[in-house]
Amino acid sequence: MSEQYDYDLIVIGAGPVGENVADYAARQSLSVAIIESELVGGECSYWACMPSKALLRSGHALRAAQRLPGASQAITGKLDANAVLARRTQFTSGWKDDGQVKWLDSAGIDLIRGRGQLAGPGKVQVGDQFYTARAVALATGSIPTLPDIKGLAEARPWGTREITSAQQVPDSLIVLGGGVAGTEMALAFASLGSSVTLISRSALLGREEPFVADHVAAGLKEAGVEVRLGAKPTEVHRAQDGTVSLSLDDGSTMQASELVVAAGRTPATLDLGLEALGLDAKLSVDDTMLVAGTDWLYAAGDVNGRALLTHQGKYQARIAGEAIAARLNGAPLETGPWGQHAATADHHAVPRVIFTDPEVAAVGLTEAQAREAGFPVRTVAYDLGNVAGASLHADGYTGRAQLVIDQDQQVILGATFVGQDVAELLHAATIAIVGSVSLDRLWHAVPAYPTMSEIWLRLLEACRQAV
């Protein structure tokens, strides 16, 4: 490190992504500080991935047992909501970050508590303190979007923070937003005993293959969720007793003890000082996560808007941490496609899992995206319920899988699985896409009998038949 800088690298935001940028840079002998205004560990650890999955898991286990004769007879009650909430709280460490702070310490990363703001190239302000570094990485995450609906802000609705940290299960709940967070939380709270209505202005999970929506809507209805599609709220009001009422554009109204808004998220770039540096609030980064128009500023994770997912942000963080270190250490960079310092997978193979019941697991392009990108596309699909492993897994198993294939190259561009417990099927598809494994070679990847992975054999047979 040059004498004139406090650090080689300052990272703003200590969520999963900031932690990993800092870690990967520190492992390459850079001196690193990380700035955090709330809890070290970020949204994912305390108000997003971990608590939401903990809230969902017990319901999944109960329904799985209910689908198995013998096991179902052993179920004599319903979920113990308080026990589920307590397990959720354990996963958030009671919203305390001591463990994560200890880890930062062990990794040799300095923690600066407070809100960071850029004060010039390589200069960061926290309160009335200024710190300098040869490079700065933004990992400030994203903030929830509040739709412009009359009375909504005044009604103080819950967001994903409040629902994932709820201390009690509301008697009734309206969930606004049919995306990933809305569908997951509707299911979690219906399983915990709340009477849930899910309002979506369009089909559920609109970024995935269209067949996904039908399966997930059916699963939600089976779990007791009232799903209202094509419904647009026009006004919201909270009464003195706390009850929330919602008016819809078809003239109907509904009431619930609580309203949760899950209507998407926006990169957290406000108040970072970008404008004063002549930088656009909508950050544009290259595949090393370097912000366009700078040679010192990086942005990884939700804040760059590429893929609002922890695993993909952490992948960007590993790439960015090593690219920053290579640049500062004067080492050569490998920035070509699939090089050590290029987040190439962001463009081809982003895995997504939606933890509803049925689960959704998808990677790469949907059929519509592949066609839009100009690929010569063919799709093959198969009913997962007809696979021996799936029918053993649960009685009455329903599900579907689809591959999107590049007809010229004979490789997979995208894969989608929907069904109980399909998440673990996904990584095989990710490997096939990242490795551009040809369909002819995949034919030799024999799935074990009787596992759900035999869906691969059925899909490959369908590929051969469909030519």
Ligand SMILES: Cc1cc2nc3c(=O)[nH]c(=O)nc-3n(C[C@H](O)[C@H](O)[C@H](O)COP(=O)(O)OP(=O)(O)OC[C@H]3O[C@@H](n4cnc5c(N)ncnc54)[C@H](O)[C@@H]3O)c2cc1C
């Ligand atoms: C309900 C819900 C469930 C989710 N479930 C999953 C899931 O199952 N799997 C998955 O992959 N993704 C999931 N996500 C998405 C995931 O939470 C995000 O992609 C992930 O948290 C992004 O990590 P990040 O480090 O970029 O940002 P964050 O986790 O948001 O961390 C950013 C950190 O920066 C801090 N910060 C912000 N501004 C400043 C500043 N100016 N100065 C100092 N500190 C600052 C914040 O306090 C925060 O700690 C979920 C999201 C939600 C809302």
Ligand SMILES: NC(=O)c1ccc[n+]([C@@H]2O[C@H](COP(=O)([O-])OP(=O)(O)OC[C@H]3O[C@@H](n4cnc5c(N)ncnc54)[C@H](O)[C@@H]3O)[C@@H](O)[C@H]2O)c1
């Ligand atoms: N399992 C997971 O990996 C997981 C779980 C939850 C969240 N997340 C991530 O967190 C991010 C945020 O989740 P999310 O569900 O809030 O976003 P989302 O983009 O998945 O869904 C937002 C939903 O809100 C609706 N909406 C938007 N504006 C609206 C308006 N004005 N009125 C009514 N409806 C409106 C959209 O049509 C969409 O259905 C997502 O990008 C997702 O990747 C991931």
